[in-house]
Amino acid sequence: MTDLTNLTVAQIRDGHRAGDFSAVEVAEAFNANVAGAKALNAFIVETPEHALAAAKQADADRSAGTLKPLSGVPIGMKDLFCTYGVQTTAASHMLEGFVPRYESTVSAKLWDAGAGMLGKLNLDQFAMGSSNETSYFGNVISPWKRNDGGNAALAPGGSSGGSSSAIAARLCPAATGTDTGGSIRQPAAFTGISGIKPTYGRCSRWGIVAFASSLDQAGPMARDVKDCAIMLENMAGFDPKDATSLDMAVPNWEAALSSNLKGKTVGIPREYRLEGIDPDIDAMWDAGIAMLKDAGAEVVEISLPHTKYALPAYYIIAPAEASSNLARYDGVRYGLRDLPEGAGLQDMYAATRADGFGPEVKRRIMIGTYVLSAGFYDAYYTQAQKVRTLIARDFEQAFASCDVILAPTAPSAAFGLGEKMADPLAMYLNDVFAVPASLAGLPAMSVPAALNREGLPLGLQIIGKAFDEQGVLNAGLAIEERAGFNARAEKWW
Amino acid sequence: MAIDQATVRKIASLARIAISDAEAAAMEGELNGILGWVEQLGEVDVTGVEPMTAVIPNTLRLRDDVIDADPLTGGNRRDDVLANAPAAQHGFFGVPKVIE
Numbered sequence: 001m002t003d004l005t006n007l008t009v010a011q012i013r014d015g016h017r018a019g020d021f022s023a024v025e026v027a028e029a030f031n032a033n034v035a036g037a038k039a040l041n042a043f044i045v046e047t048p049e050h051a052l053a054a055a056k057q058a059d060a061d062r063s064a065g066t067l068k069p070l071s072g073v074p075i076g077m078k079d080l081f082c083t084y085g086v087q088t089t090a091a092s093h094m095l096e097g098f099v100p101r102y103e104s105t106v107s108a109k110l111w112d113a114g115a116g117m118l119g120k121l122n123l124d125q126f127a128m129g130s131s132n133e134t135s136y137f138g139n140v141i142s143p144w145k146r147n148d149g150g151n152a153a154l155a156p157g158g159s160s161g162g163s164s165s166a167i168a169a170r171l172c173p174a175a176t177g178t179d180t181g182g183s184i185r186q187p188a189a190f191t192g193i194s195g196i197k198p199t200y201g202r203c204s205r206w207g208i209v210a211f212a213s214s215l216d217q218a219g220p221m222a223r224d225v226k227d228c229a230i231m232l233e234n235m236a237g238f239d240p241k242d243a244t245s246l247d248m249a250v251p252n253w254e255a256a257l258s259s260n261l262k263g264k265t266v267g268i269p270r271e272y273r274l275e276g277i278d279p280d281i282d283a284m285w286d287a288g289i290a291m292l293k294d295a296g297a298e299v300v301e302i303s304l305p306h307t308k309y310a311l312p313a314y315y316i317i318a319p320a321e322a323s324s325n326l327a328r329y330d331g332v333r334y335g336l337r338d339l340p341e342g343a344g345l346q347d348m349y350a351a352t353r354a355d356g357f358g359p360e361v362k363r364r365i366m367i368g369t370y371v372l373s374a375g376f377y378d379a380y381y382t383q384a385q386k387v388r389t390l391i392a393r394d395f396e397q398a399f400a401s402c403d404v405i406l407a408p409t410a411p412s413a414a415f416g417l418g419e420k421m422a423d424p425l426a427m428y429l430n431d432v433f434a435v436p437a438s439l440a441g442l443p444a445m446s447v448p449a450a451l452n453r454e455g456l457p458l459g460l461q462i463i464g465k466a467f468d469e470q471g472v473l474n475a476g477l478a479i480e481e482r483a484g485f486n487a488r489a490e491k492w493w
Numbered sequence: 494m495a496i497d498q499a500t501v502r503k504i505a506s507l508a509r510i511a512i513s514d515a516e517a518a519a520m521e522g523e524l525n526g527i528l529g530w531v532e533q534l535g536e537v538d539v540t541g542v543e544p545m546t547a548v549i550p551n552t553l554r555l556r557d558d559v560i561d562a563d564p565l566t567g568g569n570r571r572d573d574v575l576a577n578a579p580a581a582q583h584g585f586f587g588v589p590k591v592i593e
Contacts, residue, residue: 098577099576099577100577101570101573101574101576101577102565102573199549200548200549201549201551214547214548240554240556240563241563241565241566243553243554244547244549244551246549246551247554306537308533309533309534309537312530312531312532312533312534313531313534315527315530315531316531316534323508327509330509331579332578332579332586332588333574333577333578333586334577334578334579335577335579336579337579337580339589343589344589344590344591345588345589345591346509347511348588348589349509350506350509350510350511351511353508353510353511354510354511354512357510362510362512362520363520363523363527365508365510366501366504366505366508366510366520366524367524367527367528369504369507369508370496370500370504370524370528373504373507379535380531380534383534383535383537383539384531384534385544385545385546386537386539386542386543386544386545387534387537387539388544388545389542389543389545390537390539390542392545392548424523424526424527425526425527425530440548441548441549466549
């Protein structure tokens with residue numbers, strides 16, 4: 001019998017529907033993989049009973065002829081989504097033991113579609129990080145190793161590193177991620193999987209632990225483009241409980257998938273050619289250009305002149321919003337309380353927040369507090385928001401002459417754990433290609449394109465016009481079909 | 494503009510995060526590194542540019558003026574609201590004494 005954990009979401013859905021296997025068999029196979037992969041530290045909480053219950057329901061629904069879009073498919077849930085009755089921590093000490101009495105809109109949609117939950121996936125604390133090393137529950141480890149014979153533990157990317165590691169290691173066929181400045185795309189690239197951040201507002205933010213509300217956007221991560229389309233259809237949709245939710249119909253992205261790019265124009269941003277970048281990255285990018293030409297697309301050079309200012313603008317805007325959003329953790333309503341003997345209310349706030357937040361979270365709250373403080377607001381925050389307008393305008397002008405943009409997802413392959421932790425700035429720079437699309441709210445996805453000379457996966461990024469997830473998915477599919485990426489990490493865990 | 498340790502302590506106080514002298518010293522370098530780097534934004538000519546307020550054009554909606562229209566976010570959820578409070582008492586959030 002085939003190993004059920006090698007199947008994609010589409011294959012599980014279709015195979016279950018056809019009666020090739022039961023949903024219970026699928027859930028049990030993935031539960032066993034999850035239980036056997038503690039060394040990856042991808043899950044904060046495992047919920048095999050949830051996956052099994054959904055599987056039993058899926059099998060009953062099949063008998064009754066009432067199958068749902070994701071019946072029989074177990075998935076991983078990033079631990080940033082509130083899940084009713086299941087601990088939700090954002091990988092922080094602050095929320096350790098927090099058990100929501102409500103369900104996030106995105107997770108509720110997935111359960112309503114018949115999916116089951118294998119567990120809550122580890123991440124960077126409050127989604128702040130690019131390597132998963134800021135989690136209070138220990139870093140996730142990538143299943144990938146360099147081919148140099150060494151045994152260095154590699155970062156799975158971040159913040160959705162539990163999601164990327166778990167999918168690459170076949171612990172789940174798909175998972176949710178969230179992307180504020182690359183947190184879906186960069187971990188997908190690091191682990192040889194696919195992931196899409198839809199247009200800002202496609203997926204409801206209700207019930208997702210907030211980081212930077214003008215940037216936060218949920219999206220799926222999976223092994224291929226088709227699975228991303230299937231998952232996104234079941235995550236997106238208007239939600240009156242999120243003031244920035246898009247009141248638009250959810251397209252049938254899966255049905256409209258087409259890798260024929262005849263009549264489409266692909267833009268290549270010249271500012272993304274960084275001096276001194278790993279030649280493997282540029283070689284992969286050039287190969288990607290050739291693949292899209294082969295798919296029928298015309299390729300043009302474009303300019304996004306304010307690219308170099310995207311990261312510094314992001315590192316003002318995101319911390320500013322975080323400092324405001326995270327003010328809610330006060331030791332009063334939920335989460336940790338640290339009340340030193342004889343302390344008053346103000347001392348309790350300060351002690352609770354000192355104890356409950358990790359160093360990176362504190363750093364960002366402090367930066368945010370500073371740039372929003374009286375006397376500095378205009379110099380930092382207002383200036384950054386003006387630059388953000390210019391970055392969005394760059395894209396708007398570029399899209400006058402192209403349909404999608406092709407670029408690398410990250411400037412490097414996965415780095416080793418600990419290699420960048422000493423220098424916050426070096427870590428921030430890893431999101432150089434991912435952040436501009438976030439600032440402009442545009443849909444963007446990463447698809448695996450090649451292995452570098454160390455045997456590690458590299459991802460190509462496709463950025464689309466607002467609301468044009470279809471164009472992004474289609475270009476991604478064209479690359480997927482031509483790159484033929486089927487490498488996987490050899491099992492060591 | 495570089496910040497000193499006194500400023501670091503001031504920011505920490507505004508952010509309600511207790512920090513030790515050693516942490517303030519370490520953070521002085523880190524924050525200056527980040528702030529020095531973001532200062533390059535000052536080079537950008539933003540004459541006549543409006544600050545971004547919404548990335549995707551959207552209109553702010555008003556919900557219907559109906560009590561408990563959405564049961565999840567409506568009223569009568571006291572026990573749910575208090576379920577995760579570290580010190581819920583008598584149906585309220587408990588806090589240390591604030592009035593002498």
